[in-house]
Amino acid sequence: MAGLYLHIPFCRQACVYCDFHFSTSLKYREPMVNAILREMELQKDFFKGETLQSLYFGGGTPSVLEHEEIVALVQKAFKTFRWAENPEITLEANPDDLSQEKLTQLKAAGINRLSIGVQSFRDSDLQFMNRSHNAEQSISCLQNARQAGFNNITLDLIYGLPNMDDEAWKDQVRQALNLGVPHISSYALTVEPRTALHHKIEKGEHRPLDEEQAARQFKILWEMLDKAGFEHYEVSNFARPGFRARHNSSYWQGRPYLGVGPSAHSFRAMHRYWNVSNNALYRKAIEKGELAQEYEELSEKDRFNEYLMTALRTREGLDLLEIEKTFAPEYSYYLMKEVEPVLGKGQLHLQNRRLFIPQEWRFHSDGIAASLFYI
């Protein structure tokens, strides 16, 4: 099983925290869509017999695309690759793009899952983040989406925001639950280099983020969602049974995926590929019939470490049998040796030959995974 990711590198405006690749000028949208269509053609042999089970429109803001463009992209994807039955087709959307008409079109184009960038139900937060929508649009678009026939909907929420105390955060989670979505992705606000937020903090215009607050609000989040019947299946992802994101899960399960569009990453077996993060360079190459990408070959050690890092983000954790099957015996020995003190500290649990991070340590997943890395 494999996945296809299409990167739509346009946004109406830049959010303060975002370090993904996008342009706020939509001038070259049409040639970009053509380039993405062309790249799919160039990559038609990327998968070696694997069938695809998910298509994901990410960005950027894919909801800036016109109906015809979405239809063309979906159809091209279907024509070019081999698909499993009932694939998951997700599109990331901003609330202000989701008019009733747009929702109907998306449905008609074959989109069956929406990922809505709500981020917050408070206008003051949205302004701080420089989002283009308001809280009311978030609520109404969710109702409209339901009416348009979407039931597989996820929304994004951000915590650890300045001026958001724990009570305000609880209220955010409550509102999300009231909307009845079956999936929530919730991220701690993070200061990435080369973002407006980073710049503001560096210049002292903004005080640094409060880690204690983030840790508290993470706990509030998983406790409330747990009570509401959600599975905390990945560090930042929660789903009601049967509603996990199939596409994103492939990233944490080491399944192959092809990323098309500028800055998109692909992974298959021993290699990772990444397209140039520049719209003009990307189009220029594709228009000449060339891929604008670099790649790296992953050594056994790289793959082992990546498996630890991604698998330990998930609720199920890593599978010791899988490790024995996939990697040389020394990796299993090494892991058992490294695991011992971590188990002792209660930061890892071992059950049915699976190692996973218990709920109370999940905010330390990176450090725990790193402590097991093969160096």
Added chain:
Amino acid sequence: MKNIRNFCIIAHIDHGKSTLADRLLESTQTISDRDKKDQLLDDMDLERERGITIKSHAIQMVYKNGEGEFTLNLIDTPGHVDFSYEVSRAIAACEGALLVVDAAQGIQAQTISNLYLALEHDLEIIPVLNKIDLPSANPEEVKDQIIDLIGCDESDIIPASAKTGMGISEILEAVVQRIPAPVGDPDAPLQALIFDSVYNPYRGIEAFFKVVNGRIRSGEAVKFMATGHQYGADEIGVLRLKQEPRKEISAGNVGYIISGIKQAKEVKVGDTITAMEKPAKEAIAGFENVKPMVFAGIYPVDTEDFEELRASLEKLQLNDASLTFEPESSAALGFGFRCGFLGMLHMEIVQERLEREFDMTVITTVPNVSYRAYLKKNPEKEIIINNPSEFPDPSTLDHIEEPYIKAQIITKSDYVGGIMNLCIEKRGILKNQVYLTSERVELSFDLPLTEIVFDFYDRLKTISRGYASLDYHPLGYRETEMVKVDIMLNGDPVDALSALIHRDNAYDLGKKMCEKLRELIPRQQFMIAIQAAIGAKIIARETLSALRKDVTAKCYGGDISRKRKLLEKQKAGKKRMRQVGNVEIPQQAFLAVLKLND
């Protein structure tokens, strides 16, 4: 003997000594182009990288002019204050010296102190103004400095550029014409001065010597007078590019001896070799047993590597006789070694060689000098303290003494104020201030050696923007007031972080140490209190907050490789940390006290 010339090169670091040596070797065809490696005399990687000469060597050249064929022995000298005794012995083996001064930078403290050593031994000085081709060269002013310093004529100074080869033939001719031939009696009992030794893994220790009187013959029984050891002179010879065995080396000449010596410490620089049959009555004057000045603990990061560390130190000692070590243990770090070094540079070199040549990951603890303590119950008896853990209970202490040095600093007059402040802060006493020229000043201070150990060089360099050079000599011990400052992490003392500090500076340094440790210790899953204490009294505290978030919020396709690499780095860094109690301390934190002003 009248056709032998023995000489050395006196120069400051980077003034072109090694390059000049290379040109001399080329010009006399001692090396062919094929053997040519830049800076041939420095053969340790580390030396080449740092541009300094750590171990001295000697090389013999044959020079022909209209008057005949001359044997020139160039004795290379180490270029750092830590090795001043070795320099003095190398100088004692020579009759002349090339004084190489950088035409852009002028005379530096190191050069002057070595020059004084050379003058004390009545060496003929040939001044060479090097790097004359540099655009920034200031030959007139530097010439004046040289004339002031040694009282020569302007015409005695040879302008040169070791880089381009300019002046090389003039230098060789001057060596022959101006430096006197050695004097000595080839028929007297053998007296050969050892000025250096190296370790050869296949042949054991090779000692380099100059025959002062008599002759040494291959195969004869010899005795090293200071150590009393006897050996057979299995092989003797001269030092061309490669060693060339000889049957006999007689008075005035320089050579090597291989006699089955296994350990460098058996060969003491400055010792006298004599023959068993017809031994000399007296040794050559000037021998000293070199004593380490600075002590620090060296511990393996991984406690299991203790034996391997011992083996590595033993191997290092084979060719570095001035390194001493003995096992010690620390509550925080387990088993390791208390090592003695000639100075701070020597300490750094040992640490680096351990890591590079022996692939050891080690922790070096706060260095200290050797103190003498006298207890109330027996104030006559001196107790030597080379380790803060040996510091006696203050209530039992009658008094304590610390080593002082005479420091000579040469700098531009603009920086005198700043340097004075630094030296006074470091408890220095100004002894003399001489204007060498209107712009260059020589300052002499009596300073406690311990203050040189604690970030003196770096600050001197910063204050003078690199335009200050330092040289020092031991002055003996003086009474002082030292206290032991302990560092505690979450209430547990970490003995490896303890330091002996003068009472007046203890509060200030304790505070700075806590601040520095707070910077260097990575945040961990719990809060860490960092405290400095004298006895039971806490004098400073810093708090390192707990790491509450250690996870990337988003980890999708594009984030995986980048994040994996980041975490791999983190794990590699952790391997270089030492867990003390439940706190992980990075290697460099143990030396934090040396970099308090960064």
